Amino acid sequence: MFILKQTTVEFDGINASPFCAKVELFLRYHQIPFKIEAALPMHGPYKKIPFAVYQGETLGDSELILQRLINDYAIDEGLTSLQQSQGYAWQMALEQHLYWLMVYCRWHPEASWKILEQAFFSGLKWPARPFIAKQSRKLVLKNLYSQGVGRFSLKQVLQAAEQCFVALEAHLSKNTFICGDTFSRFDLFAYAIVKNIDNHDMPTPLASIIEGFSQLKLYQARVEQALKNKAGSVHSLTSLSA
Numbered sequence: 001m002f003i004l005k006q007t008t009v010e011f012d013g014i015n016a017s018p019f020c021a022k023v024e025l026f027l028r029y030h031q032i033p034f035k036i037e038a039a040l041p042m043h044g045p046y047k048k049i050p051f052a053v054y055q056g057e058t059l060g061d062s063e064l065i066l067q068r069l070i071n072d073y074a075i076d077e078g079l080t081s082l083q084q085s086q087g088y089a090w091q092m093a094l095e096q097h098l099y100w101l102m103v104y105c106r107w108h109p110e111a112s113w114k115i116l117e118q119a120f121f122s123g124l125k126w127p128a129r130p131f132i133a134k135q136s137r138k139l140v141l142k143n144l145y146s147q148g149v150g151r152f153s154l155k156q157v158l159q160a161a162e163q164c165f166v167a168l169e170a171h172l173s174k175n176t177f178i179c180g181d182t183f184s185r186f187d188l189f190a191y192a193i194v195k196n197i198d199n200h201d202m203p204t205p206l207a208s209i210i211e212g213f214s215q216l217k218l219y220q221a222r223v224e225q226a227l228k229n230k231a232g233s234v235h236s237l238t239s240l241s242a
């Protein structure tokens with residue numbers, strides 16, 4: 001049995017970590033039996049979530065996990081090399097750039113942090129809770145600074161995110177999915193991050209910006225339909241086994 005180790009925090013029906021959601025949705029879409037176990041980044045091989053226990057091995061990194069499953073289950077998404085390169089370029093923009101802008105908007109502004117703190121740390125006991133929450137926030141802000149985005153003002157971060165939404169909106173107004181007409185693994189992170197941003201449970205300053213991008217709403221609906229068609233309901237993401 002494939003064991004997916006991830007946070008079990010969800011916002012509006014999607015895993016709070018778009019990397020975790022990507023793996024979980026891949027497993028569901030390809031109907032690979034799996035079980036979810038709650039885990040913290042510190043327990044993973046790369047000190048990040050998601051990670052997985054599979055065939056006696058511990059695998060880390062969402063992309064490496066997907067590559068392993070694609071190999072083992074001989075999954076062919078039918079993408080041309082041009083589609084693959086398109087998918088890769090979008091993957092890098094969303095995972096390596098937009099993701100960090102989202103992290104900034106969750107952990108930096110006080111109003112967002114208050115909601116996030118409640119969602120991530122409310123299960124902890126006093127007096128440890130405020131200490132662990134504060135330390136975690138300090139670490140994330142340090143990581144944001146190292147990554148580069150943490151050196152920006154909120155206004156600059158919002159401008160950068162808007163630029164990304166404009167590009168994605170233009171792409172998705174002409175393409176059904178990230179790689180054109182073919183739904184693929186590249187849609188999983190794209191969907192997960194758009195839904196995490198366009199989210200009522202975890203509103204950040206990005207939520208009011210993404211609101212104006214109608215193609216991104218339509219895209220979410222298309223991906224949900226594709227997932228439902230193949231894997232059944234996407235609304236059972238909390239269930240502990242597939």
Ligand SMILES: N[C@@H](CCC(=O)N[C@@H](CS)C(=O)NCC(=O)O)C(=O)O
Nearest residue numbers: 017018019041048049050061062063
């Ligand atoms: N490249 C990794 C990125 C995973 C990632 O950044 N996970 C975040 C949660 S969304 C994490 O574990 N952060 C904890 C940390 O960096 O300390 C992947 O694809 O799995």
